[in-house]
Amino acid sequence: MATRTNQQGTKKNPDFNPYNITPESAHTAVLLLESKEPEILCHTLRAITKFAAQDKTDTTNREVLFNLDAIKYILQHIDHPELTIKRFALKALAQLCQLPRGPDQVLSDPVNLRRIAFLLSKMEDVFVLEFASLVLAELTTGANGSAQLVDANILGVLFSRMKNSPDPDVQKNCLQTFSNLLAYPQCVSEVTKNPQFSWPSILALMQSKFLALQHAAITTVEQLVSRFDDLAVQKTFKASTGVLDLCDILESYEFRDVHAQILGVLHTYVGTEDNTTHVYQSGCILRLLSYLEMALPAMKPLCLAVLTKMSYFVEGRNALFETGTDLVFCRLLPTANTDLLEDSAMGVANMTKLMPSAVRMADTNIIQALCTILSDDTTAWFNVRMNVLLALAELCRIIPKAAFSAVEHKTFSSLRDINRNYKMNPIEAQHLAVQCYLNLLSYHVSTKAMLTGDFIKELISILQRPHINLKIMTTNVLTGLMAEEIAKYLFNDRRGEETVDTNLRIEHVGLQTALCNLIIASVTDEGADEYLALGTIHFMVENKEARYKVKVWEPALEAIFRHHPSAKLAYAGRLDINDFTAEGFYVQKRLDDFFPTMAEIVQTPPPHRQPVFVILFYPPPLQPPSGCDIRTPHNGSTSHYELAATSSGRIRFPPVPDDVNLRTYLMRLKLWFGDPAKSLHYIEIQDSVFEVRQRDKCAEVSSSLKECAKVLADYVCEQMSGLAQERDCSMPGVNLHLADLMMDLNSRVIGLGWVRVGGALERALLYKVLADRIGLPCALYRVSSAHAWCEVAVPDLPTEELEEHTVKQYPAGLLRPNYVVDLTLQQGKLHPVGSVEARRITGPKCAPLYLVRQPPRICVCEHNENNHL
Incomplete structure (x- = not known):
């Protein structure tokens, strides 16, 4: 509307302009959408799109339009004969569909999505295709929209537009739509079974010069390869050049902006045994190792994470061993780059499960490197030092040479410090340290190194902490040490029986079982005396419920009685x-x-x-x-x-x-x-x-x-x-x-x-x-x-x-x-x-035995001809 002039010809501020929308005048603009005049509709829709686009980070304007029920009026014009009106209507609809409640209002009538899908399949105008595909991408973010799109039977059109459209925005929107469909199991099978679906078209988009399209393609590929149970997808991807294309992008400096995403796809893909084998057979492990040497510092941890994940599988460990990756893990451990320590330590821990690799790693200075990192208080526990502990425990479990190195004074001291300074260290680290002790029991030399009074005292002090699982593991360590005769007397000299007595009264079947096994292995004549003085024997005899719950309760009691027959006669009567x-x-x-x-x-x-x-x-x-x-x-x-x-x-x-x-x-x-x-x-x-x-x-x-x-x-x-x-x-x-x-x-x-x-x-x-x-x-x-x-x-x-x-x-x-x-x-x-x-x-058969805390009762027997007592 033109501005008004008074009789003197001076201009006044406009009171109202429907094409310059404000939150106060938005209601009038929505009402104008009911006009039959194409010019008014065109200007109004253009003004609405401009008004909705003014707040890219704030949705206030779009919320105003949504609350005025603008979507209902805009939907009337998405298939208007005038091309310009159609463009602006689709654009305004796409803007309002970005609101959380926008798609629900459009999808309330399934006809609306079919109308938009018809435009995508029949129109060739680049703007209509862009906005129509954008609307579909927004509508399919929910399960309802994805199901309606599958029912519309236009997946072939989407694949065609994605492959052949000259507009990268259309391709991106179509990819986004497919990505949305892959999030719902009831829709994903329709996508992968479609005759138009093919890996080359999607893989080609990963090397697009448009970054947004490239990101969308990589995201879609990751979603597809993560479907490990979909045998068709996994088989077709292995038959394609997908893994090689991913490595080609990594080796291209031009695509350095998407290297992190590519490594994420590879990290996802190597989540199964077969996929790990495929990566090895494709020659990609050597290419990843080469990339690890020349990659930017920010990319090295991501590349190493891919190799570490492969070490979780048997075939992956074999492949890493054949390519010498286990030695790469060992070489990276002493590095100053702490970002690489976590996966390097985990890689070492996993590779120890392969005996040839464990032997080869043990020939390096791996134990010293692990203990050096372990004793460095500046290194984070989660997950660097935790993985170092895990690697140390695994090496000590199967490699005698590693176990002998671990019990040397300096290295063993760093391991013992974890439980010495337990208040400063996480409970998970204390568990792993005790697990190392358990693994060291497999060898006589390392076991003998642990047979000291100070170490026995440390183990007994661990039993005094409140954590049940830690108590059980420590008890198992003590039980293993008791195979040596000297350990029994060290245990008795450090008053271990007192700690056993205290813990035995905790009502936990697993802990009581472990403690009973320790009693069986460690009890001596002096220890039996101590158990009697502490009241342990009395407690074990009186606790009838534990006798049924803990299978080794009775054998433990018998072991004590074997060393203290005086107590057995008093408590058993025989x-x-x-x-x-x-x-x-x-x-x-x-x-x-x-x-x-x-x-x-x-x-x-x-x-x-x-x-x-x-x-x-x-x-x-x-x-x-x-x-x-x-x-x-x-x-x-x-x-x-x-x-x-x-x-x-x-x-x-x-x-x-x-x-x-x-x-x-x-x-x-x-x-x-x-x-x-x-x-x-x-x-x-x-x-x-x-x-x-x-x-x-x-x-x-x-x-x-x-x-x-x-x-x-x-x-x-x-x-x-x-x-x-x-x-x-x-x-x-x-x-x-x-x-x-x-x-x-x-x-x-x-x-x-x-x-x-x-x-x-x-x-x-x-x-x-x-x-x-x-x-x-x-x-x-x-x-x-x-x-x-x-x-x-x-x-x-x-x-x-x-x-x-x-x-x-x-x-x-x-x-x-x-x-x-x-x-x-x-x-x-x-x-x-x-x-x-x-x-x-x-006396009569029913005469009670004379026991502690059980006064003799009067026996009343039935007399018969064979029993005159």
Whole structure:
């Protein structure tokens, strides 16, 4: 509208101009779109496109038009007969479709997209094609638009325009449309199966002189090659020159602006085993290595990332080994360019999975380079030093030479510093450092280097941290170290049992399993004492739920009991034929809530009421085992007797008068039965640990064991009651005798040989102790504070064999307790297990064992004709 003039001919400011749109007048401009005049429509649409384009970074103007429902009015003119109106309508529609809600309004009616698609297929005007393709690119950003475009069946037209259009903008928009379709699985198959689809046309656009078109083509190629499950796409790409074209672009300085994108495509493509093989067979690995040498610093990390990703696959590692890329990884590690360290370290870690490559890398200074980077606090942990740790762990796992280098003082110190200064290092690094320790256990030399008190102490300190997985891994390291005998004593010297006890109370099945395995591997006599003092044994016995959850809970408890038979008798109420009483074995006359250690018993103040029986064969001061005990130390190592004398503050053997009587008993039995170390095959005397598996190794046992059992029973009864049983062995008489002993010795600890008036408990103890030392398989059971008995496992000979008076041999592995030794009623007799006579000694079957924290209950039995007890 022309400006108005007044009568004096002066100009006034226009009140309104529909072709100079402002947010206040936009409503009028939208209303003008309903005009029938082509000139008005042309000027209005032109003004709208100008108004919408004024805010390229701000969408305020387009939001105003959208809120005025301008799209509905613009759609009426996209197929207007006037070409200029058609151009401006499509341009304005494309601008409004860039709004988040714009495509939804257009796609609300599927006819709208078909009208635009018709223009793309029928029109040849370059502006119409540009704006129509731009609208389609915007509409297909969502799943609804992509589905409607596929239904419109114009994919062939899009491919044709992309290949043959002289306008790069049309080509770019068509590529963008295809890229949008590839984002939706229901549409992508229609694109790749279309007869017009071909790789050469897309690959040719990657080398276009127009950067935007080049970027769009590369993006589309990356989307296609990332479809690893689409066998048709993968097969056709391998058949094309795609990989070679990518390398050609990398080698062209003219296309340096898209090198990062090209490397991104290659990084995506080498995500499968087959694609990695194809890259190698195409000769591209050598071309990538050449590019790595001459590339700009910013491109080197991207190129190296492609090679590193190939090392994740078996065929990729083989290809990298054949091209010497593993040595390139090693050469790049000491470089000052920290951007290359991450992938170089990961490449080394992955290449160690290929043995020839690992051996070749180990011949370089790779371990020193890794440890140098690891000790550099200026290097970032994520992911440079983490990958360095991973590479170090992998090398130490399979290459002995690398493991030996890793435990050298300087290199091993950098590895240990991770957990020494754990507050400054991430937990993931601590995990990997412990994993290195686990891998080092594979070799004797590296294991021996870790057998130091300081290192054991560090591992124990790691167990005190709150991270469960780290605890489990550290526990496994300690368990592996316990294969060496010295490690057990270092562990005990550093109070490792205290840390095990603390962690064992954490309710975590995996941690408890690992700790139980550690107990089995590490427990010693001193360690068993410590577990008793800490209450670990009591906790393990009482925790019945853990017994069902943790499979090695019971074996761990048995391992402790094997080194502490005193505790087993107190908590289990029995000692089996494979449980051997050791020097210092002690038994309480009456049990309390907790079973005390010998140190606690000795420190009990007077008056002394309840006696404690102790087994001491050797005179004070303690001497190494002599011929009195058939169990000599294994391989001449330091005996547990000597270690007990130097243990840290724990009383292994109490200061009691010399038990010369007990020693005399044993010497006399040796004169009668001979030296068991020379004549019996029941046990292996070269090992101080007696187990069922050792007995199974024995070939035979003598049929004379039954007579030995009877003679021993007579002898025990004679020592406890006199030759003619003249001593009062009733319960009051026994108690009075024990009280006199405690008063005379001024201690509640009484050597068993000092007891000359004994009841069932005292006799059974003496029988078990002596039977263990003459090679007689004997089990001890206790059902009350004073009621105990022994069962022996001896060959049961037929009558006709007894008459022959010949000694025969029988398989030792088949021995089971089969006779109850009568030490109180018919003294010296052996009664078959389960017989009436045996039941008179053992009591009813339902009689409870006498245990810690389990007072004896009254047994109510059903009487029958075979059971009169």
